[in-house]
Amino acid sequence: MYYVNQEQIERRLDAVPDIVEGLKKSAQGWDGELILGMVQERALHLAIEVVTDIGSYLIDGFIMRDASSYEDILEITHEEKVFDDEVFAVLIQLVGLRKPIVQEYYTWDRSSLHALTPVLPDILNRFESQVRQYLKQELGH
Incomplete structure (x- = not known):
């Protein structure tokens, strides 16, 4: 029997x-100014954290192999069919931004719209839906 912390997964979902709204508003209203740059940066950061937190909870709860990195969290959950190939391809790019956003924030370009910003809203909505479907399928409710 698995213990999957569904409450914490739901809080993140x-x-x-x-996050989707922040990304959409950043992309739609992009003006290259600091405020939207900061909104975009924070939305990307939160997207990374949500995706990796949920992945970690799934790995722990379903006793999947141990992850050694943020990329590994996504690879493991993708191998376990939590989400499809297209979602995985974008999310793996997303987690690659964690170090620049969190550790090298002083060099992050806040004056440019990041290529993932307009793409992520759809991907995050699909991720949310696919995680919920996976949980329903695996836990039977």
């Missing part, structure tokens, strides 16, 4: 709509 519930954050997806706000």
Whole structure:
């Protein structure tokens, strides 16, 4: 029997709509100014954290192999069919931004719209839906 912390997964899935809104507003209203640059940066950062937190909870709960990196979290959950290839391809690019955003924030270009910003809203919505479907399938409710 698995113990999957569904409450914590749900709390993170519930954050997806706000992150999606931040990404959409950043992309739609892009003006190259600092405020939207900061909104974009924070939305990308939150997207990374949501995706990797959920992946970690799934790995722990379903006793999947141990992850050694953020990329590995995504590879493991993708191998376990939590989400499809297209979602994986974008999310693996996303987690590659963690170090520049979190550790090298002083060099992050806030004056440019990042290529993932307009793409991520759809991908995050699909990720949310596919995670919920995976949980339903694996836990039977």
